Structure formats: structure tokens, C-alpha cells
Amino acid sequence: MKRFFKDHGIWVLLATAVISVALAAMSFFSTDASPLVDLAGIIASPFRSAYTQVAAWFNDKQNYYQDVTALEEENAALHKQIAEMEAQIRQAQDTMEENERLREKLNLPLERYELELELANITAHTVSNWTSSLTLDRGTDHGVAVDDCVISSTNDLVGIVSEVGTNWCTVLTIVDTDTSLGAQVFRTKDLGVAVGDFSLMGEERLLLDYLPAESQLLAGDLVMTSGLGGYYPSDLVIGTVAEVQRDDSGTASYAVLEPRVDFSELSQVFIIKSFDIVS
Amino acid sequence: MLARNETIFKWSLYAAAAALCFLVQGCVLQAVSLWGVIPFLYPLVAAIPATYEGSLAGSIFALAVGVACDLLLPAPLPCFYTLVFPFVGLCGGLLAQSLLRAGFLCSLCAAAAAFLLTDGFHCLLLWSAGKAAWGTGASVMLREFCVTAVLTVPVTFLFRAVYRKTHIYD
Numbered sequence: 001m002k003r004f005f006k007d008h009g010i011w012v013l014l015a016t017a018v019i020s021v022a023l024a025a026m027s028f029f030s031t032d033a034s035p036l037v038d039l040a041g042i043i044a045s046p047f048r049s050a051y052t053q054v055a056a057w058f059n060d061k062q063n064y065y066q067d068v069t070a071l072e073e074e075n076a077a078l079h080k081q082i083a084e085m086e087a088q089i090r091q092a093q094d095t096m097e098e099n100e101r102l103r104e105k106l107n108l109p110l111e112r113y114e115l116e117l118e119l120a121n122i123t124a125h126t127v128s129n130w131t132s133s134l135t136l137d138r139g140t141d142h143g144v145a146v147d148d149c150v151i152s153s154t155n156d157l158v159g160i161v162s163e164v165g166t167n168w169c170t171v172l173t174i175v176d177t178d179t180s181l182g183a184q185v186f187r188t189k190d191l192g193v194a195v196g197d198f199s200l201m202g203e204e205r206l207l208l209d210y211l212p213a214e215s216q217l218l219a220g221d222l223v224m225t226s227g228l229g230g231y232y233p234s235d236l237v238i239g240t241v242a243e244v245q246r247d248d249s250g251t252a253s254y255a256v257l258e259p260r261v262d263f264s265e266l267s268q269v270f271i272i273k274s275f276d277i278v279s
Numbered sequence: 280m281l282a283r284n285e286t287i288f289k290w291s292l293y294a295a296a297a298a299l300c301f302l303v304q305g306c307v308l309q310a311v312s313l314w315g316v317i318p319f320l321y322p323l324v325a326a327i328p329a330t331y332e333g334s335l336a337g338s339i340f341a342l343a344v345g346v347a348c349d350l351l352l353p354a355p356l357p358c359f360y361t362l363v364f365p366f367v368g369l370c371g372g373l374l375a376q377s378l379l380r381a382g383f384l385c386s387l388c389a390a391a392a393a394f395l396l397t398d399g400f401h402c403l404l405l406w407s408a409g410k411a412a413w414g415t416g417a418s419v420m421l422r423e424f425c426v427t428a429v430l431t432v433p434v435t436f437l438f439r440a441v442y443r444k445t446h447i448y449d
Binding site: 130131133198202 | 302305306309310315316317319347349350351352353354355398401405408410412414415416419423
């Protein structure tokens with residue numbers, strides 16, 4: 001056995017190194033996953049799905065027997081929230097009508113986004129302590145592509161598709177260190193860049209950087225995608241400002257953002273396959 | 280011919296043991312978060328067989344484990360684990376050859392070296408991307424090692440069983 005490695009060890013090493021370099025090169029030059037990565041993903045998909053289903057079944061059973069009092073309290077809180085939101089909707093309806101009338105008077109076309117969505121199930125959550133990712137059960141077969149945005153059912157941004165295979169894709173969440181998104185503060189309209197920071201990733205937070213020096217942010221301010229450059233759709237909620245800090249020079253400020261999505265609670269998401277501005 | 284068959288059998292058993300570890304990681308450990316981190320078996324799978332099989336064979340096995348990890352896990356580089364795991368295997372092999380006899384203590388030390396190399400490389404890549412986080416990186420590395428250290432016992436048992444099964448006449 002030892003002789004085998006003495007005689008052929010260097011060739012085995014060379015062959016594996018060539019495969020690795022080929023893999024790396026294929027991943028670098030291709031927008032989709034390389035064939036081997038794709039195959040590994042396809043093989044792993046049923047296991048991931050089966051595990052997720054078993055885990056979901058256990059969670060369902062556990063939740064079923066949870067304290068009824070807590071559910072009643074939550075129900076009462078939700079009733080209150082619905083009443084408040086209904087009042088807000090009524091107010092928003094008036095504002096929309098007024099907006100429409102004014103647009104008609106000024107001959108301004110009404111602009112809105114039309115999103116092409118694909119519903120996807122999450123088959124695996126974060127797989128290492130150095131990335132924050134999700135694996136979904138949709139891939140190129142369903143029209144998913146790298147850099148597609150992924151949102152929750154409440155329109156909150158979850159992450160960006162980083163790798164896609166035939167029937168699976170990997171999403172790097174917005175708290176991952178690879179994140180870099182054009183962002184806008186809803187209240188002040190200040191522009192910045194939402195970037196992932198490894199020190200904050202563990203707390204499931206991210207940074208809002210490159211803010212204007214005169215920016216006056218407050219804790220709780222809503223931050224959304226700016227949509228500048230047309231790369232990602234605008235008005236997807238990234239999160240809220242948790243704290244505002246000044247950099248070492250004291251000239252620029254940055255904010256720590258808390259995403260609105262709880263990644264561990266997610267089980268289904270929507271992939272934005274395409275978006276168009278329609279008038 | 281027999282030697283070749285034995286070699287194939289041996290490495291098939293090692294591959295099966297590694298696959299079992301991958302399955303446990305994917306199905307069980309992925310859902311467990313202790314001290315803010317998930318236990319991470321892959322560096323152990325790269326390091327521990329090398330303590331039994333020596334630095335050359337161990338490095339090649341670790342390289343194969345690295346390729347498998349790169350196929351399954353997202354990483355900052357497409358060949359991140361393929362690059363770092365051969366060094367992990369080499370360290371494990373050298374440790375067992377020169378300092379400690381292959382066993383639980385040796386596996387623990389090899390695991391420490393494995394996390395140092397893997398997480399050190401992560402930190403280096405973050406630094407090269409202008410997102411240096413040495414302090415947080417060190418903290419994650421320490422917690423990752425502490426949480427995974429307990430698992431060196433079953434993993435060592437598993438690979439020692441494979442080693443004993445395939446080295447009866449050595």
C-alpha cells in the first residue's frame with residue numbers, strides 16, 4: 001500500500017491538482033455552477049430536501065403543543081396591528097388618489113415595478129461559520145440566474161443568488177461579507193452602500209457605509225435598495241438603522257443595520273427573476 | 280494486484296467514513312448552534328486520517344476532501360478548501376510522525392492546527408478584500424475549535440477503526 005503512494009502518489013496529487021484548477025477555472029469563467037459542482041448539488045438536493053422536511057415535521061409537532069396562552073397573546077397583538085394598518089391603508093388610499101390626480105394634472109406617467117417571481121423552498125441554512133447562506137430548491141431549470149434578488153413574503157430583501165445549478169441555487173444573505181448593495185434611507189433619501197461585515201455577521205447585522213457627511217440618521221430609520229444603476233430593483237427593504245457611528249476621522253458616518261428578516265425562521269422565499277419599470 | 284485491490288478497498292473505506300461525517304454535518308450539526316457557531320467537522324475529516332496514514336497519503340486524501348468541500352460549500356474562493364486542506368493533512372501527518380503517536384491527543388492537536396490553517400486562511404482572504412477582521416476571526420476560530428473538539432473523539436474512533444481494519448497485517 002505504501003509502495004502505491006511511493007510509485008504513483010505524485011501522479012495522484014498532480015491529477016487532483018489539475019482537477020481542482022480546472023474546477024476553479026470553470027467556476028471563474030462560467031456564470032452558472034461548473035458541471036461537477038452542479039452534479040454535487042443535484043446529488044445533495046434530495047438529501048437536503050428530505051432533511052428539511054423531517055426537521056419541518058418535528059418543528060410542526062413541537063409548535064402544535066406550544067403554549068396556547070402565548071398564541072392568544074400574539075393573536076390579540078396581531079388584531080391590534082391589523083386595526084392600525086387598516087387605518088394606515090385608508091390614509092394611504094387617499095394619498096394615492098391625490099397623487100394620481102396631481103400626476104394627471106402634470107401629465108406625469110405613473111411608474112411601478114413589475115416583478116417576475118419564483119417561489120422557492122429553503123433546503124439548507126448556513127453551512128459554515130464564515131458565510132451566511134441559504135440553499136434553495138430552484139435553479140436554471142426554473143429560470144433562476146446568478147445575481148437575482150431573493151425576497152421574503154413581506155418584500156424584505158433576503159439576499160442575492162451567488163451560485164446556480166440545475167435544480168438548486170445558493171443565496172448569500174445580505175449579512176454575508178460579500179454583500180454590497182446601493183441603499184437609500186427612506187426618511188432622509190440619503191444614499192449609501194449596504195455592505196456585509198464579518199464582525200457584524202454573527203449578530204445578523206450589516207453596515208450602511210459611504211453616507212454623506214451631513215447625514216442625520218435616527219435609530220429605526222428604514223433603509224431600502226436604491227435601484228441605482230438598474231442592477232437590483234429599488235424599494236426592497238434591507239432593514240432598519242440600529243445605531244449610527246462616526247468613522248475614526250469623524251468626517252463620515254456609518255450606520256449599523258438590522259435586517260427585517262429573521263433568516264433562521266425563513267422556510268420559503270421569492271426569487272426575483274426579472275424586473276421591469278412599467279408606466 | 281492484491282496490493283492494488285487492498286489500496287482501493289482501504290481508500291473506499293476512508294471515503295465512506297468521510298461521507299458519513301459529511302452526512303452527519305449536513306443533517307445534524309448544521310442545525311446545532313453552540314456558542315454562536317456550528318460545529319464544523321470538515322477540517323477534522325481532512326486532518327485525522329493523515330495522523331494514521333502519514334503525511335503524503337494524508338495530504339492527498341485531505342486534498343480530495345477539499346475538492347468535495349468546494350463542490351458542496353460556498354467559500355470566498357472556488358478552490359478554497361482544495362488549497363488549504365492538503366496543508367491540514369500534511370500537518371496532521373507530520374505531527375503523528377514526529378511529535379505524538381496517532382490517537383486522541385494527536386487528533387486533538389491536528390484538529391487545532393486544522394482550524395488554525397483553515398480559519399487563518401479565511402482571515403487572510405478577508406484582509407486581502409479590505410475587510411480585515413482578525414479579532415472576530417480569532418474569536419470564531421476559538422469557538423469553532425472548542426465546539427468541535429468534543430467531536431474529535433467519535434471521528435478518531437471512526438478513522439482508527441478504518442485504519443485497523445485495513446492494516447491487519449502491517
